[in-house]
Amino acid sequence: MKQYIARRVGYSLLSLFLLSLTIFLFIRLTGDPAALLVEPGASAQDIENIHRRLGLDRPLWEQYWLFVASFVQGDLGLSFYYRTPVLDLYLQRLPNSLLLAAVAMAFSLLIGIPSGILAAVRVGRMWDSAGKMFALLGLSLPSFWVGLVLILVFTVWLGWLPSSGAGTAAHVVMPAFALGWYFAAAHMRLTRSSMLEVLGSEYVKLARLKGLPEALVIGKHAFKNALIPVITLAGINLVVMINVAVVVETVFAWPGIGRLLYEGISFRDFPVVQGVVVIGGAMIVLVNLAVDIVYALIDPRIRLAR
Amino acid sequence: MSTITPTIAAPAPVSLTWRRLKDFPLIPTLILLLIAFVAIFADVLAPYDPQIGSLARRFRPPFWQEGGSMEYLLGTDHVGRDVLSRLMYGARVSMIVGLAAVLVAGALGTFLGIVAGFLGGWVDQVIMRLTDTWLALPALTFAIFLAAIVGPSELNIIIILGGVYWTRYARVIRGEVLSLKEREFVNLAVVAGCSRAKIMWRHILPNVINSAIVLATLMLGVVIVTEAALSFLGVGVPPPKPAWGLMLADGKKGLMVGYWWLTVLPGVCIMLMVLSANLLGDWLRVKLDPQLRQL
Numbered sequence: 001m002k003q004y005i006a007r008r009v010g011y012s013l014l015s016l017f018l019l020s021l022t023i024f025l026f027i028r029l030t031g032d033p034a035a036l037l038v039e040p041g042a043s044a045q046d047i048e049n050i051h052r053r054l055g056l057d058r059p060l061w062e063q064y065w066l067f068v069a070s071f072v073q074g075d076l077g078l079s080f081y082y083r084t085p086v087l088d089l090y091l092q093r094l095p096n097s098l099l100l101a102a103v104a105m106a107f108s109l110l111i112g113i114p115s116g117i118l119a120a121v122r123v124g125r126m127w128d129s130a131g132k133m134f135a136l137l138g139l140s141l142p143s144f145w146v147g148l149v150l151i152l153v154f155t156v157w158l159g160w161l162p163s164s165g166a167g168t169a170a171h172v173v174m175p176a177f178a179l180g181w182y183f184a185a186a187h188m189r190l191t192r193s194s195m196l197e198v199l200g201s202e203y204v205k206l207a208r209l210k211g212l213p214e215a216l217v218i219g220k221h222a223f224k225n226a227l228i229p230v231i232t233l234a235g236i237n238l239v240v241m242i243n244v245a246v247v248v249e250t251v252f253a254w255p256g257i258g259r260l261l262y263e264g265i266s267f268r269d270f271p272v273v274q275g276v277v278v279i280g281g282a283m284i285v286l287v288n289l290a291v292d293i294v295y296a297l298i299d300p301r302i303r304l305a306r
Numbered sequence: 307m308s309t310i311t312p313t314i315a316a317p318a319p320v321s322l323t324w325r326r327l328k329d330f331p332l333i334p335t336l337i338l339l340l341i342a343f344v345a346i347f348a349d350v351l352a353p354y355d356p357q358i359g360s361l362a363r364r365f366r367p368p369f370w371q372e373g374g375s376m377e378y379l380l381g382t383d384h385v386g387r388d389v390l391s392r393l394m395y396g397a398r399v400s401m402i403v404g405l406a407a408v409l410v411a412g413a414l415g416t417f418l419g420i421v422a423g424f425l426g427g428w429v430d431q432v433i434m435r436l437t438d439t440w441l442a443l444p445a446l447t448f449a450i451f452l453a454a455i456v457g458p459s460e461l462n463i464i465i466i467l468g469g470v471y472w473t474r475y476a477r478v479i480r481g482e483v484l485s486l487k488e489r490e491f492v493n494l495a496v497v498a499g500c501s502r503a504k505i506m507w508r509h510i511l512p513n514v515i516n517s518a519i520v521l522a523t524l525m526l527g528v529v530i531v532t533e534a535a536l537s538f539l540g541v542g543v544p545p546p547k548p549a550w551g552l553m554l555a556d557g558k559k560g561l562m563v564g565y566w567w568l569t570v571l572p573g574v575c576i577m578l579m580v581l582s583a584n585l586l587g588d589w590l591r592v593k594l595d596p597q598l599r600q601l
Contacts (some may be wrong), residue, residue: 011435018439029455136588140581142531144538145554145573148561156564163562244444245536261447262539265454273451281442 004296012289019281020071023274024064033080033268048220054080067274077271081263082122086275089260097256100179100249101241103172107180108187109234113227116191121218123196129189138185147178147251164253175252180244183237190233194226232291239287243280316364331589334582341579345398352391355378356548359386365560368567381567384559389567392548393575399549403463404530408522410468411529415475416518420506422476423483435474440473449532453541463542467529475521482514499559516594527580534576550576 026073034050051057055066069156070077076086155163161170162228198204199222208214246258257276264272344351344381364386367374374381380389422433452466486492487510495505536542537551545552551570557568 011438014435015438015442018435022439023451024442026451026455049397056543110560136581136584137577140527140531140584141577142534142580143575145576146534148554148569149573151561152564152566152569156562156566242443244446246446246450248540250539258447262450265451277443277447277451278445280444284437284442284444 001296005246005293007287008289008292008296012285015285016278016282018193018203019285020068020274020278021064023277024062024067027265027268027270027273028060030265030268036078036268057284067271071275071278076275079264079269079272081267081269081272082154084088086271089272090257090275090279093260096254097245097258098252099172100175100256102240102247103176104180104183104241105234105238107177108182108237109230111180111184112187113191113230116188116230117195117218117223117226119192120195120199124256128192131192137183138181138188141181142249143178143182143262144247145172146181147248150174150178151251166254171252171254175245175248175254178251179241179248187230187234191226191230193223194229198222198226210248236287236291239283243284331582331585333601334408334585337578337582338586341397341575341582342401344394345401348394348398350399352388352394354388354391356387356392356395359383359388361386365565367565380571381565383553383568389553389571392553392592393550393571395548396550396553396575397579398575399460399543399547399574400530400533401535403460403467403549404526404579406464407467407471407529407533408525410464411471411525412518412522414468415472416435416479416511416514418472418482419476419479420510420514423480424487424502424506424510430480434480437476440470444472446532446535449536450539450541451538458541458544460547462537463533465484466533467535470532471529473527474525475518478517478521479514482517482539483510484512486513518589520587520594523583523590526583526587530576530580 015124032047033054034047034056037050038046048057055063058066067077076090078084079086079089082089115131115134119128122128149161150161151174154161161174162168163174165171199218204217204222207217212221242257244258245254245256246262248254249256249258250262257280261273261276261280263269264276322364338589359382363378363382363548364384366378366382366386368381368389369376369379371381378388378390380393381391382388418433418437422430443451448470449466452469453462456462456466461471492505492509495509500509533549534551534554540555543549543552545556553572557565557572560568
């Protein structure tokens, strides 16, 4: 077991190293940030000065080493554009991203789990087919388009909800729904297949043989056990939501992490991009690592297999 | 025992239409064929040039609405271009980008998956760690990033999407190759003196091509949505080309004053195409490859 964990941790660190290196090199391919920071018609000397100030005149390996060394110490460097620490910028936006992801997750579970159960209990009937269509729709509609249509209906036509910005509870409803629907579909699919598996198991048959009412069999015996994989997926998806919301954030002008990254890329703000991407990657890698280890603890077959 | 016990073995009878839909996705196939037809013959079918408009006739609504006319069936956009013509040419962009990107991703992923699975050892390690790294970065973020490097153009988008989405193929195909290479026919090929390259090409590839096709159908939807998202963000197909995602971005200019057709219509096109591809892919998945049902 120790060996398994050590190997998994090693792989995760390797992935993070490769990710940081990839992003470090790729962002430098987008062009010279100094060109966006100087006035038009600046002299070569001005550009030279900016390079020196930002540390871009040093050899690449030294820049990379500085980035990694300070990252490990929790220092993400100064933003080229805002001239403030990247960590501060990140922490300013993080609550917004967390709020959006949390509400979107609540939506997706509230829609996904009941419809998944319903589809499993009524397998092959109308509810099942309706659920399948709903799930396919969720997976097929681009979230930004769902967002635009929501704005059209609830802001322009009905005038109920604000179309952009953050601050009040009304602001979070539409972006969260647009982001959550896609995941609702995924959660519904998993709930359905997980429920079907549990409903076919011995202990559910036993519960029925005991003469328990059907509602109790499904609600207590089956549902609780079927929920485990769904909760696991939801945990992973929460992290994913924080990191993929860029398009929804753009539609609703929601000040989250995704926007920060997007602006960073457009301004060639190297420290911002490196910081946001590596933190996001670290979150995803960590969650995957945690899932791998927990599964290995539960199921010995996983850790014995190579 | 209660009478409403759900059984898995014997599904309740469903209506005939539904069963037929389940058996062969006729409507989705027809929709895809229609989109392909429009894409191919956009030159002939489109009533106007999709890139030329006139400010004198901007923001005309569709014909059934007040102020609309049969001249511009689905209305005009913020610079007076015909929406119907742009949608038709947009189908071409989506089709070309979607199919080409899926092909690039499929070729790359299948190749890497076969090589990783068959050769094993350090080659496998390198490819799989690379896959993990790719997956640690959300696909869309990655695509935006690459688009910022190489600049927006149709060809670049195809390469970017191919370069982002090969990971799924690589993972699935590698898994299949791992079990395939233990099979008798592979051992026999080794005994017969086939080179490793030849075994991979002649014996392994034909056995994983089904999975690759199923994955390709399912990926088509993902790729089209991503292309639309990139164009929407302004890093995809460059304006004034008529791409559906770009039309949505332009549509935002009329959204707050209620010019709904500029937002709803391109989205409906994307939805129809992606939904059809997904339905067809789901059906193919069940028919062609029972192993992939869990995917």
